[in-house]
Amino acid sequence: MIQFQLNGTLTEAQVRSGTTLFDFLREKGFFSVKYGSDKGETGADTVLVDGKIMNASLILIHTLEGKYIETVESFSHGQDIHPLQDAFIEEGAIQCGYCTPGMVLAIESLAREKENPTESDVKDVLAGVYCRCTGYVKPVIAATNYLTTKNAK
Amino acid sequence: MWYSINKIIKPDSLKEAYSLQNKTRVLFSGGSYLVAEKNPSIQSLIDINDLVGHGVTASMEGIHIDAGATLQTFLDTVESINSECRLLKGIKYSCPSKQIRNQRTFGGEIGKGRPNSEIMVFLHAVNAELTVIMETEKTVSIRDWNGDGIITKISYFPNQIDGIELERFSVLDSAPALVIVGAIKSGDHFEFSIGGSSGTIQTFSCRIEEWSENKNLAWAKEAVNAFVANHFGSLEYKEKLIATALQRVGETL
Amino acid sequence: MKVVGQKTRRVDGLSLAKGKAVFADDMPKKDFLFAKILHSPIAHGKIVSIDKSKALALDGIETILSHEDFEPHYFTTAGQGYPEPSPRDTSMFNKTMRFVGDRVAVVAGTSLEVVEEALALIDVKYEELPAIFDMEDSLDNETVIHPGKDGFSFLHDASRNIAANINEELGDVQKGFDESDYVFEGTYYTPYAQQCSIEPHITLTWLDENDRLIIRTATQVPYHVRRVVAEILDIPVGKIRVIKPRIGGGFGGKQEILNEEVCSAVTLDTGKPCRLEYTREEEFYAARSRHPQKVTYKIGLNKDLMMQSIDMEILQNCGGYGPHALTVMSVSASKTLALYRAPNVKVTANSVYTNLPPAGAYRGYGAPQGYFALESIMDEIAEQLNVDPIELRKKNYFREGEEVPIAKVLGEGREGFPVILQSNGIDACIDRGRELIDWDTLKNEQKSGVFRRGVGMATVAQASGIAGIDMGSVFIKMNEDGSFNLNMGATDLGTGSDTALAQIAAEVLGLPVEKIIVISSDTDTTPFDTGAYASSTTYVTGAAVKKAAEDVLSQILEQGKKILEVEEASIVNNHVVSKDGKSISYEDICIKSFYTDHQTQIQAVASKVSYDSPPPYNATFADVTVDTETGFVKVNKIVSITDSGQVINPQMSEGQAEGAIPQSLGMALSEHMIFDDKGRPINTDFENYHIFTSIDMPEIIAEFVHTDEPTGPYGAKAVAEIPINGPAPAVANAIYNACGVRIRECPITPEKVLNGINQLNI
Structure with missing residues (x-):
């Protein structure tokens, strides 16, 4: 049995050896983590593991003992949403929205890791989240607005 | 789900891990x-995460990368030393995600x-030294390594590189x-490593004064034999590249 | 206007940002069967036998269905209006396999694991037939891909491998050429490309408590899904409910009945809920794609640069089956020939079968292929006549008030309707783009050195829905808190149409968008809509929304007057106000109408079919740098200026252009599906099929110029497809400007460019 923190809740996973974090999360109803491909390139399956973005479908559960996992479900409580989510809505950075949770997690990880990230840092973290709708124009604007406001505080 | 996996083995030592390997049991x-490939013939994973280091230490005498260090940890270290490093951008492309x-x-x-992999071509260019565990521990140059053993450390030595x-x-x-193409200048030598849509990474070296356009053309002609033609380029084209x-x-060096 | 044309937050923005369970697969799957398709490993051959026994013996396998289990019923997978203009050349399971990836069987079991195990245990024997992989070999080949039997209905001559054909001539093209001072001809190629929506095709089916079949699916065409599944499985339409939740991108790929019928068949066979999701790999070879085309234009002009004759010839590869075979190439012709005026126009087009994957609808729907050719040859003509490419174009545009004759000839598989242009902002698009790209400086600067920079441009048109065919209908009802339900069959595939349509309703009713509650795309609860394709939703369904909202508004006024007991009143700020100062709010009108005064539900339905389809226009400019030692092309900047009439939602409209641009840049430089000599797909993952990611993007400027289209809701025209047409030819033209190399085949790989450079000896 493996124990880890999932969105702040101690979670026990008793699963088969080949189970990925993706399988586990979808089964448990964390639907913000999505299928895009089997090899992680699309990043629709992005989660945070100890604050770092990773592809849930490339992580076997047994490697997660004691880790801290976050999905976008933990970023909002009712109408109370994360300012980055708000920036995405405000800037029109969401079209179909399938990649949005992955983008939000990627940008949030950057915000936590770096004090004054540049636009090229933003594009770098979004390279692992494929989006076929937006051309990344508005997501980059939303991210930049969020990061600038955050740093100004 | 990787259906064929029925066991995760956590060995006590790398030597034990080394001895456990076979066709259905592989290092993890x-x-x-x-996990991306999910090869169905693999049944057990020998998890060595707790047995290898995960850090990168950098000084002028040497850069030492633990085998368990992630690509990102290495990039972050390089960036903290020199954020303008042109290499940084190049080796990032080994894995854009x-x-x-x-x-x-x-x-x-x-x-x-x-x-x-840009990182591999880079490590070949600097001729990184691998510390490898088999029955015993030994060091071997990345260019000479035959794939046998468990790597514990990767080192290269910037003070030998100009x-x-x-x-x-x-x-x-x-x-x-x-x-x-990766290249280093070291003393009176150039060393080049060549990778890409190729079966292998090849290295070439010469004294700086011997280096010429004709030499490049000859190397390119030789190196391209390991390449494969694909929809983005014939072998003739790749030779030119x-x-x-x-x-x-x-020229930049 | 208070809402239309204003920045408005998406009605579904909050749920999407929060990662809520809004997509097809986002629901618990207790007791579901998992289904997978067994795909043909051969490109062409007959199934001799299928031995399912070993697979069926596995614990957990519930059913395996294949051609022996059904009477063949021929249909087209194209999600189009009825009767479909595509050949009915396929059935749920065919006995002949026509491409690698064709459907042999469906396997359903209690876990994906057992299903995958079962797939490997099904023993299929094939009798292989000679295969055709090159579309240029297909016509009159001795191998006939659809020999044709009872039940098939072909549009053209399947015995010659022609799935569809167009032969139209307006005027006398030959006479036009004879009388022209100059005649130019060029042939251009575009390859197979994948829509690459990040969400794959996914369908869930189950029987509800009344044994009705529920189909929850990622589709652009819920009503077509319902009709076609009912037909194939021979059950009444009324027994089926299709629900389209949010979908993770479509781009035409989901304008298809791809797996809905087979997932439904499993549920009907077993009585159990079933889920069928494609993997990314299957998306690449067993879904749909953009039709490869070879397009030849021959254009005759006079000395005054006015076009006299345009002869367009298309050879299109539709793959093993012909979904959209006729209409895609029809659009290649009708959309390109609607831009420039020539008295004599001719179109000859053949869509041929090959043993490669069937192509389908992909954003632009033939126009990207046609415009790559047209806007390339326009630059070639300008170059050879030594005139400014913009001046050449400006001399030949159809202008406001003029009729576009091709529109009447080429409808959706039948005669169309005349288009008389009432809004055309192309000049303004060009002028703005020219300024933003710094055209005059960059185009004329001296090109030298290893890295050479150049600019290119293209102008394009599309349409706003399919005239006389696309129909949208909506239902609006009032609630006692002054909110309104807007139920419509229209399908928001991520474009934001739910929001744009809510804006139109809000504008009419004088309310903020938050007061409009949108429910869309559920065949039980929303009225009919042909679906989301052909850039139709804002223009067609938007007009229905406007009509219904106006009806509701007049009912509110009438009801208000009755309650206030006055003869005359008007609506001011969500109140009905009489001349003598009596006033009643929307809320009070509704609650009184429900319970006390003149009881009634204020509600309206409206349908809209448009016999107009006004073209939106766009000018796209590209700034590129060519490495003349290697042939690599870097796109520095794309400027895309669009005339979509009155833009309903400026931010979302910009988003449409910003997202279309990288798809077209991929077509220009990096995207093509390729196959080996047995027809097997080679690049079925993103490591080998290269789409633009965040780090590949050039600088993008997407703007709109304002025109007012009298036939559109609030002056709106379409927006979704048009911006995909321009970038590819603009890049090709920019490469020419940078280094003098003209590449007539997409993708423009660096090797092609370098070969061109070497031939020039620069």
Whole structure:
């Protein structure tokens, strides 16, 4: 049995050896983590593991003992949403929205890791989240607005 | 779900891990390659994560990368030393996804040995030294390593290098490169490593004064034999790309 | 206007940002069967036998269905209006396999694991037939891909491998050429490309408590899904409910009945809920794609640069089956020939079968292929006549008030309707783009050195829905808190149409968008809509929304007057106000109408079919740098200026252009599906099929110029497809400007460019 923190809740996973974090999360109803491909390139399956973005479908559960996992479900409580989510809505950075949770997690990880990230840092973290709708124009604007406001505080 | 996996083995030592390997039992560190492929003939994973280090130490005497260090940890270290480093951008393209860079280990990258990995071409250029555990521990140059053993550490020595360059040609920045050329200047020598859509990474070296356009053309002609033609380029074209890349990195150095 | 034309937050923005369970697969799957398709490993051959026994013996396998289990019923997978203009050349399971990836069987079991195990245990024997992989070999080949039997209905001559054909001539093209001072001809190629929506095709089916079949699916065409599944499985339409939740991108790929019928068949066979999701790999070879085309234009002009004759010839590869075979190439012709005026126009087009994957609808729907050719040859003509490419174009545009004759000839598989242009902002698009790209400086600067920079441009048109065919209908009802339900069959595939349509309703009713509650795309609860394709939703369904909202508004006024007991009143700020100062709010009108005064539900339905389809226009400019030692092309900047009439939602409209641009840049430089000599797909993952990611993107500027289209809701025209047409030819033209190399085949790989450079000896 493996124990880890999932969105702040101690979670026990008793699963088969080949189970990925993706399988586990979808089964448990964390639907913000999505299928895009089997090899992680699309990043629709992005989660945070100890604050770092990773592809849930490339992580076997047994490697997660004691880790801290976050999905976008933990970023909002009712109408109370994360300012980055708000920036995405405000800037029109969401079209179909399938990649949005992955983008939000990627940008949030950057915000936590770096004090004054540049636009090229933003594009770098979004390279692992494929989006076929937006051309990344508005997501980059939303991210930049969020990061600038955050740093100004 | 990787259906065929029925056991995760956590050995007590790397030597034990080494001895446990067979066709259905393979070493597991980051897992980004293995889990993506989900090879159905693999039944057990020998998890060595707790047995290898995960850090990178950098000083002028040497850069030492633990086999369990992720690609991102290495990039962050390089960036903290020199954020303007041109190499940084080049080797990032080994894996454009930061998600995967956060997971993929150096040991795994070298074990996989992709010739279209910028990091691999770079490590060949600097002729990194691998510390490898088999029955005993030994060090071996990355260019000579035959794939046997468990890598514990990767080292290279910047004080022996007077300059490093990397050139890559890819259709998109995010796409695997058709041709990657790494080069170092060390004393009176140039050393070049050539990878890309190739079966292997090849290295060439010469004294600086011997280096010439004709030499590049000859090397390109030789190196291209390991390449494969694909929908983005014939061998004839790739030969030209190799020669151009060699010329460019050499001139910059 | 208070809402239309203003920045408005998406009505579904909050749920999407929060990662709520809004997509097809986002629901618990207790007791579901998992289904997978067994795909043909051969490109052409007959199934001799299928031995399912070993697979069926596995614990957990519930059913395996294949051609022996059904009477063949021929249909087209194209999600189009009835009767479909595509050949009915396929059935749920065919006995002949026509491409690698064709459907042999469906396997359903209690876990994906057992299903995958079962797939490997099904023993299929094939009798292989000679295969055709090159579309240029297909016509009159001795191998006939659809020999044709009872039940098939072909549009053209399947015995010659022609799935569809167009032969139209307006005027006398030959006479036009004879009388022209100059005649130019060029042939251009575009390859197979994948829509690459990040969400794959996914369908869930189950029987509800009344044994009705529920289909929850990622589709652009819920009503077509319902009709076609009912037909194939021979059950009444009324027994089926299709629900389209949010979908993770479509781009035409989901304008298809791809797996809905087979997932439904499993549920009907077993009585159990079933889920069928494609993997990324299957998306690449067993879904749909953009039709490869070879397009030849021959254009005759006079000395005054006015076009006299345009002869367009298309050879299109539709793959093993012909979904959209006729209409895609019809659009290649009708959309390109609607831009420039020539008295004599001719179109000859053949869509031929090959043993490669069937192509389908992909954003632009033939126009990207046609415009790559047209806007390339326009630059070639300008170059050879030594005139400014913009001046050449400006001389030849159809202008406001003029009729576009091709529109009447080429409808959706039948005669169309005349288009008389009432809004055309192309000049303004060009002028703005020219300024933003710094055209005059960059185009004329001396090109030298290893890295050479150049600019290119293209102008394009599309349409706003399919005239006389696309129909949208809506239902609006009032609630006692002054909110309104807007139920419509229209399908928001991520474009934001739910929001744009809510804006139109809000504008009419004088309310903020938050007061409009949108429910869309559920065949039980929303009225009919042909679906989301052909850039139709804002223009067609938007007009229905406007009509219904106006009806509701007049009912509110009438009801208000009755309650206030006055003869005359008007609506001011969500109140009905009489001349003598009596006033009643929307809320009070509704609650009184429900319970006390003149009881009634204020509600309206409206349908709209448009016999107009006004073209939106766009000018796209590209700034590129060519590495003349290697042939690599870097796109520095794309400027895309669009005339979509009155833009309903400026931010979302910009988003449409910003997202279309990288798809077209991929077509220009990096995207093509390729196959080996047995027809097997080679690049079925993103490591080998290269789409633009965040780090590949050039600088993008997407703007709109304002025109007022009298036939559109609030002056709106379409927006979704048009911006995909321009970038590819603009890049090709920019490469020419940078280094003098003209590449007539997409993708423009670096090797092609370098070969061109070497031939020039620069």
